[in-house]
Amino acid sequence: MKIPSFSCKQGCHECCGLVPFTTAERDRVAASRPMEQWEPFVDGSWVPAAALASFKCPFVGEAGCSIYEHRPMVCRLFGAVDHPMMKCPMGSAPEKLLTEAQSRELLRRAA
Ligand code: SF4
């Protein structure tokens, strides 16, 4: 199953806030960012401690996501799912959205 792509508003990081990582996703990022502190979050997920304090993801860099290759599935899905919580606040979206069931399957595989 492919996540439909779409263009973001240039320079926007509006959705890069308190984003949950699965344990596997956290471990992949921790391998290259050993200084990053993590806190347990809901349903066995993890969040960067800095994001808990600021509600901003600490991986936002000058040129966008600084861990792009290892960003969590929820970041990959944001804006591309037919669900109110996953809707881009800037109005960006692909032509065809994934269903909630499809997104849940992709999140399950990422766990
Ligand atoms: S999905 Fe929307 S809010 Fe997130 S970076 Fe793209 S344009 Fe900004």
Ligand code: SF4
């Ligand atoms: S991991 Fe990357 S894409 Fe996801 S919220 Fe953080 S900066 Fe944004």
